[in-house]
Amino acid sequence: MKTRLLALSLIIVLLIAAGCSNTNLNNSDNAGEELKEKDWSDITELAEGSKVRIFMWGGDEGINRYMDEWVAPNLKEAHNIELERVPMDTNEILQKLSTEKRANKEEGTIDIIWINGENFKNAKEFELLYGPFSEKLPNYQNYVDTESLDVQYDFGTEVEGLEAPWGKVQFVFQYDEEKIPTPPANFEELKDWIKENPGKFTYPDANDFTGNAFLRHVLYDAVGGPEKLLENGYDEKVLANHADALWSYLREIQPSLWRNGETYPATLTDLDRLYSQGEVWMTMGYNEARAESLIKDGIFPESTKSFVLDSGSIGNTHFLAIPFNSPNKAGAMVAIDFLMSPDAQLAKYESTYWGENMALDPTKLPEDAQEKLANMDRGASVLSPEKLSESLLPEVDAEYVNWLKEHWVNEVVQKQ
Template sequence: MKKYAVLVPTLMALSLAACSSADDNGEAVDSEELLTADWQQVIDESAGQEVNIYMWGGSDSINRYLDDRVAPRIKEQYDVTLKRVPMNDAQDIINQLLDEKLAGKTGGSMDIIWINGENFKAAKDNDLLWGDFTSQLPNFNDFVDQDAPEIAQDFGEPVDGLEAPWGKAQFVFVHDDNKSPNPPASMEELAEWVKENPGQFTYPALPDFTGSAFVRHVLYETTGGYEQYQGPAEDIDDLQQRLQPMWQYLNDIEPYLWREGETYPESLAKQDQLYASGEIGMTMSYDPALAASEVLKGRFPQSTRTFLLENGTLANTHFLSIPFNSSDKAGALVAINELLSPEAQTAKLSPENWGDLSSLDLDKLPPEAQQAMNKVDMGTATLPLAELESKQLPELSADYIDIIEKGWMENVAKK
């Protein structure tokens, strides 16, 4: 009983601290007011705050972009310290937030999280996100096409202002032009190439994000296109039957894969290593400029190029959000707004820094910003933006992903 009596006021104090901050006059300001406050007030509130951004930490170029380019600029302009906290997987972020929610932890360590797709849906469904904050961001209001489907929805789930678009991604295949000057244009042609070049192709084991995306391409092409999957999975009574051609395709090519399909790379990073060492002849990426970035680093051969399928490839948007129990919400707003600035987005576009496609609408940018973005050298391994945009396919809603990933384990990995 004594422990309980001590704990209650402590939790109340934490709750009050999480819900308010002091203004310049020392008066408490409810953090919810930040959702409607004047932007200058948000900036004033953010001064001196340390903002922890929890994100996947598996890319050296992305990490350097945050640490060396973005964080110093935010510190200099706003006196906000942006601290990157690397995580192995976005699912780990959601699990930690769920634990904190159940424990009633109001002063959390996460201020910004990098999520999309099924992780966003899980966070939204469990009330793990702060609120509708994007309308507070000047750069979102000025430079983002808010009505575009890939901005308004995240894998079919309405965004509702709970996350801000950081960048766009599109699936590409990566190959060595010296070894395969005429790369496959369809899944049927890819199967032929795989059988003619045994041991030279593989894909990351699911649930790896990129491996899962590859399998979804197989689904689209072997079952009659994406249109039939734009509604909820539960509305398709014969879904398991419809998936059979996909499993058949994957099992047909398996004996011709790297190591005869007895094992699959555990991650895209492992697969990229196989390509870099020449052990396989193709890899893949959800980042159209990753190949160019790897060429610049000297990891991929100079003859590396990327290609799309004739019917297109999957494209989506990745987002930044603020958890329900962020301790420094004003700083998080300021940091996210800066990450959406034309300057930060232009730097992010360059393969030398990251090579991530911009989430901004080029037509909404001022002329000088348009010119700066158009001047970015994407490298010879990167396809022209116009070609990428002309061959974009919509993502499945998140409820399909779990079905496909579990199905792969049962129908492919265990056979």
């Protein structure tokens, strides 16, 4: 009897050890490397029944509803994975990961981060990300144009499998059609309109993602298009030759801005509030369909429409990445693959929640998904796919973002 009890105890110990080994396979540095060699079926089995925490910007209610009301329950049903959305600005996420990296904290609390641009460049440089992993994902292989430059590069930084594309957005202006029957067609007309309608236009601070994008459009126009900015990556010589035109334009419109340009909205949310209250007659954003949910919620007037300037509008791809010390790398991979599925991407495309463009190549979608996409009405405020496509401008090196942040205050704000 004692011998049988001893044998049974030994079996239990071995099973517990095996379970611990399986958990470690998902968590430790060595486990992360071993995970890359596993078949996808094994990864999904590891992820089954686990919890995934996604840290992401939480400033858009439509995006939050998409994650909470569509993604979370459908991910639970498809893979028995519990998704927890944690709202946090990306720079704070990277600060947290940097602190954990310095402290050699091998198991953190973040499984997925929403990231792109300079944040990705910094995260890659300081080795804050796990990977490469994107090529393991079936939906990446099946539905993404993996040869596309906006998938291979993120603001000029080579992706190298450290993040997976989640969506594509394009910068547009929103305006109240009842107050502006015909919006400006170019930057010269925009300048004239601002002067003719003092106080009815402004843009967010250069440190804000949207405000910086507006400034990059002015920079493109001052340089004569993005080509010169793309030729050699970050090029101080090009800036030296064209910076005066950029700053002169911004200084010229400043006295006619909201509150005489003495202060600027800190965030896009602040600018949207001014627009919704009628203090300004235009807002802007890095999502061609963002106005639809705001109109439906009664925040924006029903007469809101969108426009882009003849010089074009910047578009980019944003991504999902896994931190170096994610406690659930298998779960993160399965969740990211789910977020890249045709169903999830089509739900995101609908203006009910988010309304942004897909990361997938429409020509690679299954026939039923292609039909659904063709019949989808994104709303009256959204420009046609043809207009957006013909207006699309590429992003440039993320260092230009930093340059605008560093110089805008001295060259514009303090020159008043």
